[in-house]
Amino acid sequence: MTAASTNLGTLSVLDRPNSYIGKVVPRPNLDRLMQGRGLYVSDIELPRMAHVVFLRSPHAHARIMAIDATAARRMAGVIAIVAGAELATVITPWVGVLSHLKGLKSAPQHAIAIDRACWQGEAVAAIVATSRAVAEDAAELVSVDYEELPVVTDMRTALDPQTPVIHPSLGDNLAFERNLDAGAVDAAFAGSDEVVEAEFIFGRHTGVTLEPRAVVADWNAAEARLTIYQGTQAPHMVQNIAALHLGLEESAVRVVCKDVGGSFGIKVHIYADEMATYALSKLLRRPVKFVADRFESFNTDIHARDHRCWGRIGVKRDGTIMAFEIDDLTGIGPYSMYPRTSAIEANQVVNLVGGPYATKNYRARARVVFQNKNVMCQYRAVGHPIACSVTEGLVDLAAAKIGIDPVEIRRRNLIADDAYPCASPSGLRFELLSHHAALNKLVDMMDYDALRSDQAALRKKGIHRGIGIASFIEVTNPSAAFYGVGGARISSQDGVAVRLDATGSVICQTSITEQGQGSESLTAQIVGSVMGVSMERVRVILGDTDNTPYGGGTWASRGAGIGGEAALQAAKILRRNVLDVAAAILQSSPAELDVVDNAIVNASDGLLRIELRELARIVYFRPDTLPPGIQPELMATRHFVPRQYPFAFTNGVQASWLEVDTDTGFVKLLRHWVVEDCGTIINPQLVDEQIRGGVVQGLGAALFEQCIYDERGQLTNANMADYLVPMSGEMPDIDVGHVVSRTSETELGAKGAGEAGTAGAAAAVANAVNDALRPFGAVMTEIPLTPRLILAALRRI
Amino acid sequence: MRILLDVNGARVEADVLPRVNLADFLREHLELTGTHVGCEHGVCGACTVRVNGEIVRSCLMLAVQAHGASVQTIEGLSDSGEISDLQAAFRDRNALQCGFCTPGMLMAAQDLLQQQELPDRQRIRQHLSGNYCRCTGYQAIIDAVESTARARAGHAP
Numbered sequence: 033m034t035a036a037s038t039n040l041g042t043l044s045v046l047d048r049p050n051s052y053i054g055k056v057v058p059r060p061n062l063d064r065l066m067q068g069r070g071l072y073v074s075d076i077e078l079p080r081m082a083h084v085v086f087l088r089s090p091h092a093h094a095r096i097m098a099i100d101a102t103a104a105r106r107m108a109g110v111i112a113i114v115a116g117a118e119l120a121t122v123i124t125p126w127v128g129v130l131s132h133l134k135g136l137k138s139a140p141q142h143a144i145a146i147d148r149a150c151w152q153g154e155a156v157a158a159i160v161a162t163s164r165a166v167a168e169d170a171a172e173l174v175s176v177d178y179e180e181l182p183v184v185t186d187m188r189t190a191l192d193p194q195t196p197v198i199h200p201s202l203g204d205n206l207a208f209e210r211n212l213d214a215g216a217v218d219a220a221f222a223g224s225d226e227v228v229e230a231e232f233i234f235g236r237h238t239g240v241t242l243e244p245r246a247v248v249a250d251w252n253a254a255e256a257r258l259t260i261y262q263g264t265q266a267p268h269m270v271q272n273i274a275a276l277h278l279g280l281e282e283s284a285v286r287v288v289c290k291d292v293g294g295s296f297g298i299k300v301h302i303y304a305d306e307m308a309t310y311a312l313s314k315l316l317r318r319p320v321k322f323v324a325d326r327f328e329s330f331n332t333d334i335h336a337r338d339h340r341c342w343g344r345i346g347v348k349r350d351g352t353i354m355a356f357e358i359d360d361l362t363g364i365g366p367y368s369m370y371p372r373t374s375a376i377e378a379n380q381v382v383n384l385v386g387g388p389y390a391t392k393n394y395r396a397r398a399r400v401v402f403q404n405k406n407v408m409c410q411y412r413a414v415g416h417p418i419a420c421s422v423t424e425g426l427v428d429l430a431a432a433k434i435g436i437d438p439v440e441i442r443r444r445n446l447i448a449d450d451a452y453p454c455a456s457p458s459g460l461r462f463e464l465l466s467h468h469a470a471l472n473k474l475v476d477m478m479d480y481d482a483l484r485s486d487q488a489a490l491r492k493k494g495i496h497r498g499i500g501i502a503s504f505i506e507v508t509n510p511s512a513a514f515y516g517v518g519g520a521r522i523s524s525q526d527g528v529a530v531r532l533d534a535t536g537s538v539i540c541q542t543s544i545t546e547q548g549q550g551s552e553s554l555t556a557q558i559v560g561s562v563m564g565v566s567m568e569r570v571r572v573i574l575g576d577t578d579n580t581p582y583g584g585g586t587w588a589s590r591g592a593g594i595g596g597e598a599a600l601q602a603a604k605i606l607r608r609n610v611l612d613v614a615a616a617i618l619q620s621s622p623a624e625l626d627v628v629d630n631a632i633v634n635a636s637d638g639l640l641r642i643e644l645r646e647l648a649r650i651v652y653f654r655p656d657t658l659p660p661g662i663q664p665e666l667m668a669t670r671h672f673v674p675r676q677y678p679f680a681f682t683n684g685v686q687a688s689w690l691e692v693d694t695d696t697g698f699v700k701l702l703r704h705w706v707v708e709d710c711g712t713i714i715n716p717q718l719v720d721e722q723i724r725g726g727v728v729q730g731l732g733a734a735l736f737e738q739c740i741y742d743e744r745g746q747l748t749n750a751n752m753a754d755y756l757v758p759m760s761g762e763m764p765d766i767d768v769g770h771v772v773s774r775t776s777e778t779e780l781g782a783k784g785a786g787e788a789g790t791a792g793a794a795a796a797v798a799n800a801v802n803d804a805l806r807p808f809g810a811v812m813t814e815i816p817l818t819p820r821l822i823l824a825a826l827r828r829i
Numbered sequence: 830m831r832i833l834l835d836v837n838g839a840r841v842e843a844d845v846l847p848r849v850n851l852a853d854f855l856r857e858h859l860e861l862t863g864t865h866v867g868c869e870h871g872v873c874g875a876c877t878v879r880v881n882g883e884i885v886r887s888c889l890m891l892a893v894q895a896h897g898a899s900v901q902t903i904e905g906l907s908d909s910g911e912i913s914d915l916q917a918a919f920r921d922r923n924a925l926q927c928g929f930c931t932p933g934m935l936m937a938a939q940d941l942l943q944q945q946e947l948p949d950r951q952r953i954r955q956h957l958s959g960n961y962c963r964c965t966g967y968q969a970i971i972d973a974v975e976s977t978a979r980a981r982a983g984h985a986p
Contacts, residue, residue, distance in 0.1 A: 065928025068863015293929030548926030728966035761958035
């Protein structure tokens with residue numbers, strides 16, 4: 033490519049010479065993390081900092097009759113012991129509802145329980161001491177007199193008239209219900225040759241971020257200002273909520289987010305114990321640190337899934353899918369989480385079931401009920417794994433019923449690649465998807481026919497292997513339609529400020545955040561590419577409400593698509609401003625100049641005219657030498673939010689190849705394939721690793737992970753020895769391929785990729801297990817697919 | 830109790846309560862915060878350090894048990910350059926996302942590479958199966974360890 037063709041006016045910024053877009057480049061922040069020189073919240077120490085430990089209810093539902101902290105208060109090193117009523121003088125309660133989720137209700141929740149604890153693990157008192165060890169010792173001396181109350185644990189009976197109502201003021205245990213009836217469902221089932229139904233059961237599981245939730249809250253009474261150090265995905269949301277409930281102006285709250293040890297949606301919410309920590313700092317006028325231990329993580333980090341979803345599908349004998357119908361039930365704990373609410377997952381299930389397919393006939397009901405278990409809320413791929421497992425499970429059951437190959441039935445029913453734009457029966461608008469291209473690519477990558485031959489050959493030797501396919505759609509780049517329209521102050525727009533510093537480097541402040549996805553890298557890649565500056569000379573600042581533009585943060589696969597576009601637009605303005613100054617200095621015109629490799633060059637022949645470093649020196653230190661009337665503006669800010677489409681839908685398809693040991697019930701994962709379409713790929717390696725990590729989270733749900741409660745609402749496996757997570761030994765290699773359908777809503781064209789892996793992995797595994805066990809007549813529609821479940825289905829136990 | 834030990838080549842003398850575990854001692858007394866605490870019950874591997882040449886879970890060992898021992902943490906291994914090739918492989922392969930497991934993962938990987946010249950992928954997966962990573966899905970980590978092993982053995986990557 034010649035320099036002459038590089039003018040931004042005629043060429044996409046994505047195709048500039050030395051562009052980093054589409055390239056594998058190492059993330060700038062890795063050395064810090066690899067050398068143990070990161071700064072996670074758990075590493076932060078401040079002068080006069082106290083440590084808080086929460087005393088938590090051992091009962092799932094109990095009245096708090098009395099708290100006696102006399103002995104604990106006498107311990108050396110104890111600073112304060114604070115119960116709910118006292119803390120409520122500093123921080124107000126909240127109710128986790130959104131107005132666009134019609135009918136959603138919840139009860140006021142306090143930072144520390146007052147009078148009543150509603151799940152095992154709810155904090156009933158805070159013990160603040162000079163060290164965590166002292167606080168833990170003191171906690172053992174605090175005695176709480178509880179009166180146990182009846183518990184609601186089984187979601188199936190939560191709505192029965194004889195079941196106690198957890199919050200009497202709400203009238204019943206129903207938090208939310210949504211009904212949808214699209215097309216002509218009854219006629220479609222009546223016209224089907226076969227109708228297949230099943231109940232799909234999803235275990236409650238949780239995020240198990242390796243770094244537990246952690247907060248350091250520092251109220252400076254002299255400044256009347258609160259600084260919150262927190263590993264959060266959404267700093268401005270935390271700022272808003274903390275200010276609102278502490279009675280402060282937003283400007284009196286600063287949220288700083290340094291390195292975060294995993295998030296996955298776990299750290300996008302506001303937890304009662306975090307609110308309590310902010311309030312304790314204000315109450316005690318000193319920094320207070322809270323770091324959850326692993327037991328607390330299991331008992332208080334949001335749980336997810338825990339759905340029972342009945343579904344049915346109608347098909348013609350030729351494989352045409354006529355209709356889907358579902359009835360979904362989920363239990364969310366005693367409160368809807370704040371501020372994103374706990375109705376979103378069920379709502380997503382209704383939205384997404386049947387999403388990849390052309391049929392217009394779809395009926396759904398979803399009910400969300402309260403129970404005395406830990407709170408449940410949005411975790412990576414919210415609703416997607418449920419919807420995908422139900423849809424793809426039903427499609428496979430239908431295919432088996434009419435004797436069609438699983439790939440073939442999908443080919444006959446997936447929305448055609450030339451049918452876009454179009455909408456789903458639930459009203460989702462698809463700009464451009466690529467189901468068929470993705471499926472074709474997947475079939476090639478896995479050599480589907482050869483695998484089927486292998487499967488048949490191995491069957492004869494008593495080895496039972498299975499292939500599972502799962503197509504999916506994925507919600508990314510959410511607009512205000514997700515939260516803003518419902519009244520939540522969660523920004524859907526993001527901002528980026530870029531400036532040329534005095535040595536010709538670029539400083540970039542973005543409102544998206546980094547938890548390992550590569551936000552810092554993709555921002556630097558975009559800004560470097562657009563500016564013509566090498567990546568080493570782009571410094572990205574994020575995670576600080578005092579020092580970044582206002583924005584949403586990183587969640588729901590929005591960082592690259594929304595924050596990336598803001599970065600692109602900001603860099604374009606800065607580049608134009610730089611060229612204006614260069615033209616003035618060089619007595620040229622901006623159109624005749626370009627920025628390439630950290631220097632101003634002739635657009636025509638690429639001849640070096642002036643280094644950016646020298647331009648910056650003149651602007652900042654010798655402005656007296658500039659022509660009259662020139663005021664350089666070497667800083668530019670742009671914001672972006674999607675407006676045309678509420679969500680940028682993406683799509684993909686996964687396949688699992690596994691072996692089931694019919695004697696032990698163990699499943700051995702042999703290989704996994706994913707083809708997904710996230711539009712423009714900014715950094716292929718980052719995308720692939722998002723997919724792989726997401727897949728493994730889905731595999732954990734498919735085979736291992738489950739929060740096991742007993743009938744009294746006691747979580748019985750709240751540790752990492754009993755709650756099983758995927759470890760390297762059991763995980764397969766995962767091949768990732770791509771189809772690229774850019775969104776035309778942005779110049780960047782990027783959609784998200786963060787949920788894709790988790791969305792379809794469990795469905796692919798469940799379909800593969802059923803495929804492996806088809807000769808035995810065993811059908812399983814429950815995850816995790818434990819050996820016990822498999823042996824039971826095989827009638828071996 | 831008074832303990833005397835060597836940490837990353839420096840002589841350390843300290844008074845510690847008998848109940849303080851080695852992870853907390855390293856992090857809180859010596860401010861070596863590269864050693865992470867993930868589960869505090871010996872499952873996740875984030876706190877892996879080297880004691881007298883063997884990798885241990887520092888959350889399962891008391892600081893007083895390290896009396897007289899030689900302890901190496903991620904800070905020491907990084908500064909000595911012992912694992913610079915492994916770290917470069919992790920960087921090139923994006924074998925970390927949030928990075929919280931990474932110090933422990935590097936410790937465990939280096940331990941394997943010292944034991945065995947050319948471990949195959951299954952062996953690498955096995956050796957690292959006591960180190961939990963929620964972000965990567967492990968494949969990139971396995972790739973990075975495998976390529977380091979090959980490079981150290983003089984093979985083409």
